[in-house]
Amino acid sequence: MAQEVALPLQLEEELPERGRRWRRLAHTAHRHPLGVFGVFCVSLLFFCGIFAQVDIFGVSLSIVPYDPLAINRETDVLGTLAAEVDAEDKQLTVVGSSLELGSSFDLETERITVTRLVSEIGDTHTVAVARGSSPTAHAEGVPLKHEAALALAEPSFSHPFGTDHLARDVFSRTIFGARISLLIGLVAVLTGVSTGAMLGVISGYFGKIIDTIIQRGVDILLAFPAVVLLLAIITVVGDEDSAVRRFLASSTPLPDRDFVGIPNFLDVFIVALAIGLAVGVFTTRVVRGAVLSIKENVYVDAARSMGASDARIMWRHIFPNVVALVVILGSVLLPVAILAEATISFLGIGVPLPTPSWGADLSDEKSRTLMLEGYWWPVFFPGFALSLIVLGFNMVGDAFRDLSDPRLRGSGLGGGGRGGGGGGSPL
Amino acid sequence: MRNYIIRRLLILVPVMVGVSFLTFSLFNVIPGDACVLRLGFGSTPETLKDCREQHGLNRPLFPISINSDLPLLHVQNSQYGDWLWDIPAHQDLGQSLAEGGAEVSTELERRLPITIQLMIMTIIFALVLGVAPGVLSAVRPNTPIDWLARIASVLWLSIPSFYLAILMITFGLLWFDWTPPQFGSGYKPFMDDPWINLQQFFFPSLVLSVGIAAVIMRLTRSAMLEVLRNDYIRTAWSKGLRERTVVWRHALRNALIPVVTLVGLQVGALIGGTVIIESVYNLNGVGKYTLEAIIRRDLFVVQSLTLMFAFVYVLSNLMVDVAYAFLDPRIHYN
Numbered sequence: 031m032a033q034e035v036a037l038p039l040q041l042e043e044e045l046p047e048r049g050r051r052w053r054r055l056a057h058t059a060h061r062h063p064l065g066v067f068g069v070f071c072v073s074l075l076f077f078c079g080i081f082a083q084v085d086i087f088g089v090s091l092s093i094v095p096y097d098p099l100a101i102n103r104e105t106d107v108l109g110t111l112a113a114e115v116d117a118e119d120k121q122l123t124v125v126g127s128s129l130e131l132g133s134s135f136d137l138e139t140e141r142i143t144v145t146r147l148v149s150e151i152g153d154t155h156t157v158a159v160a161r162g163s164s165p166t167a168h169a170e171g172v173p174l175k176h177e178a179a180l181a182l183a184e185p186s187f188s189h190p191f192g193t194d195h196l197a198r199d200v201f202s203r204t205i206f207g208a209r210i211s212l213l214i215g216l217v218a219v220l221t222g223v224s225t226g227a228m229l230g231v232i233s234g235y236f237g238k239i240i241d242t243i244i245q246r247g248v249d250i251l252l253a254f255p256a257v258v259l260l261l262a263i264i265t266v267v268g269d270e271d272s273a274v275r276r277f278l279a280s281s282t283p284l285p286d287r288d289f290v291g292i293p294n295f296l297d298v299f300i301v302a303l304a305i306g307l308a309v310g311v312f313t314t315r316v317v318r319g320a321v322l323s324i325k326e327n328v329y330v331d332a333a334r335s336m337g338a339s340d341a342r343i344m345w346r347h348i349f350p351n352v353v354a355l356v357v358i359l360g361s362v363l364l365p366v367a368i369l370a371e372a373t374i375s376f377l378g379i380g381v382p383l384p385t386p387s388w389g390a391d392l393s394d395e396k397s398r399t400l401m402l403e404g405y406w407w408p409v410f411f412p413g414f415a416l417s418l419i420v421l422g423f424n425m426v427g428d429a430f431r432d433l434s435d436p437r438l439r440g441s442g443l444g445g446g447g448r449g450g451g452g453g454g455s456p457l
Numbered sequence: 458m459r460n461y462i463i464r465r466l467l468i469l470v471p472v473m474v475g476v477s478f479l480t481f482s483l484f485n486v487i488p489g490d491a492c493v494l495r496l497g498f499g500s501t502p503e504t505l506k507d508c509r510e511q512h513g514l515n516r517p518l519f520p521i522s523i524n525s526d527l528p529l530l531h532v533q534n535s536q537y538g539d540w541l542w543d544i545p546a547h548q549d550l551g552q553s554l555a556e557g558g559a560e561v562s563t564e565l566e567r568r569l570p571i572t573i574q575l576m577i578m579t580i581i582f583a584l585v586l587g588v589a590p591g592v593l594s595a596v597r598p599n600t601p602i603d604w605l606a607r608i609a610s611v612l613w614l615s616i617p618s619f620y621l622a623i624l625m626i627t628f629g630l631l632w633f634d635w636t637p638p639q640f641g642s643g644y645k646p647f648m649d650d651p652w653i654n655l656q657q658f659f660f661p662s663l664v665l666s667v668g669i670a671a672v673i674m675r676l677t678r679s680a681m682l683e684v685l686r687n688d689y690i691r692t693a694w695s696k697g698l699r700e701r702t703v704v705w706r707h708a709l710r711n712a713l714i715p716v717v718t719l720v721g722l723q724v725g726a727l728i729g730g731t732v733i734i735e736s737v738y739n740l741n742g743v744g745k746y747t748l749e750a751i752i753r754r755d756l757f758v759v760q761s762l763t764l765m766f767a768f769v770y771v772l773s774n775l776m777v778d779v780a781y782a783f784l785d786p787r788i789h790y791n
Contacts, residue, residue, distance in 0.1 A: 246475065252769050253473075255729050257728070261751050263752050376733070404631060406631070420614075420617070425611060
């Protein structure tokens with residue numbers, strides 16, 4: 031290992047400051063290809079989450095080819111008119127089709143339904159039809175078009191991941207799912223980690239009765255297995271009539287429905303807050319532990335002897351020392367929060383279904399039944415995206431750990447250990 | 458040591474009271490009580506009243522009364538107090554609100570063996586899949602074995618268990634025309650037919666174990682790397698002991714201490730995991746029961762099950778700390 035390090039150090043002497051930094055970055059990237067892959071996956075999550083659909087300052091930008099909620103249709107050409115038709119005609123002669131009784135089709139802008147099959151000579155059919163509301167004349171050779179929902183289409187060029195049983199584009203849903211995951215992950219981590227850090231600092235700094243009260247509260251919340259706690263809280267808070275929900279809907283600027291392209295925005299937000307609670311509990315415990323040792327430092331005593339208030343000491347002298355820890359906690363807990371959302375949505379409690387969440391897409395009963403019949407794509411791709419993102423975060427974490435402490439190569443303890451949000455591998 | 462255990466158990470009491478209080482209040486803030494949920498909002502006042510009396514919902518919620526002829530604090534004759542009191546006193550965990558109203562304790566009797574077997578087999582699989590590759594990759598660092606083990610561990614850590622389960626069921630059927638043995642109806646207890654029973658549990662526990670195995674593998678690897686640097690390992694080598702003896706007898710024994718505690722700490726994850734896996738594989742265990750009860754808003758069942766889970770979890774954490782002291786004589790609690 032010593033040789034590996036010595037060589038680039040010699041090179042660095044000769045390079046200007048800027049080049050040296052890039053050189054070092056390239057060297058690091060070369061030694062941690064998996065970390066680079068992880069960074070790529072995580073960037074992909076952010077890219078897809080943000081640019082899935084942007085509608086800001088009058089500019090509309092979207093990387094999803096279709097609306098994730100819309101039904102996709104396909105147009106078949108059933109045949110062509112063999113003879114021209116005028117507005118009064120009740121019979122059509124058609125070449126190259128097999129029209130059935132009751133089937134309907136479009137002739138230019140007119141919708142036509144077959145009421146009776148009159149005759150069939152080779153490839154040419156004559157049928158009696160019911161014309162549309164304002165029948166018009168059509169020339170010979172006009173195509174008969176038939177439009178139907180494109181359900182369960184195989185992955186193809188126009189639908190890279192196929193369509194699901196409701197004819198929605200799976201590719202668009204998967205990309206859009208990144209937005210749900212990212213939103214829930216960020217909201218959960220930001221609210222949870224900031225609240226948890228604040229409580230942890232207060233709890234550790236004051237000690238005594240305040241510490242006891244906060245820590246017993248933490249004990250109580252940590253006593254629940256994370257999945258069970260989340261399921262219970264979301265069931266109660268997410269209820270149509272729950273007080274919290276009504277408060278969020280009426281007294282905060284949060285939109286109840288449809289926002290940033292997400293239907294059921296409030297439900298999504300409530301799920302994020304519940305996960306934030308689990309994240310916050312875990313953060314409180316960890317930050318408090320760090321504060322206990324930080325507050326023994328001489329500079330804290332010095333600040334106090336100069337007459338600094340408790341609030342000032344906490345804000346100016348203790349908090350800056352836990353910032354690094356808090357940032358690391360946030361980045362470790364982000365994939366945990368994303369996975370938690372997918373898990374509870376999969377169990378049918380989290381984000382409700384029309385919303386394109388990865389977990390909810392995996393829980394769709396109909397899709398899962400159809401999957402066993404060979405229609406694997408509506409379930410496979412959302413789950414694959416979820417696994418890929420979590421994999422990316424884990425690889426970044428591993429590479430980061432290797433860089434900061436080469437002794438512990440690949441020892442990753444991320445996600446393990448005691449605790450609410452981070453209570454082991456599934457959650 | 459004994460004092461330590463006693464003190465920890467005493468701390469457990471307020472924690473469990475807090476847990477029970479939280480669960481109880483959580484499910485009583487939903488508008489419409491259990492009877493409204495059961496009978497629907499369109500039911501007549503008379504049937505509601507009957508139902509409330511039958512389930513004791515006409516009692517006050519909490520055992521604290523102001524402006525009443527009862528003492529300020531009275532354990533019985535309140536919903537919360539009676540629920541808590543009945544658990545140790547009558548082994549009564551309450552009754553389901555669903556049609557038929559099965560006793561929670563009867564249901565548990567039927568379902569607990571399934572969940573416990575699932576958990577035990579999961580831990581066994583996780584140890585087998587985790588420890589051996591972890592040791593191998595620590596003994597041969599930066600070799601293909603090591604890379605393979607590390608890539609496997611990060612993959613296992615990343616794939617959610619429910620997704621893995623779905624993939625195994627689907628592609629097993631599509632590619633190999635294989636379906637997992639049916640559990641929903643025909644669960645066979647181990648004593649009746651061990652072979653069928655093991656077949657039924659093999660895949661659910663394998664899927665559930667993968668994530669835990671990954672964590673165990675990483676921990677084993679780092680603990681082994683740490684231990685292998687110690688002086689007594691060098692001594693063992695210089696005595697001319699065989700590699701097998703050095704690694705498995707001298708190093709692994711010490712490296713396993715953190716692994717044991719880790720397994721204990723995974724109980725919470727395991728409980729969450731059984732909720733997921735039992736619903737995917739249609740195993741009628743406690744996890745599936747919990748999920749169904751939560752979806753049905755079956756208050757009495759949910760509050761008792763949650764309390765039980767929390768109790769098991771807290772107790773297992775305590776056991777981990779105690780086991781730690783037994784395994785590592787250098788640790789003292791006082």
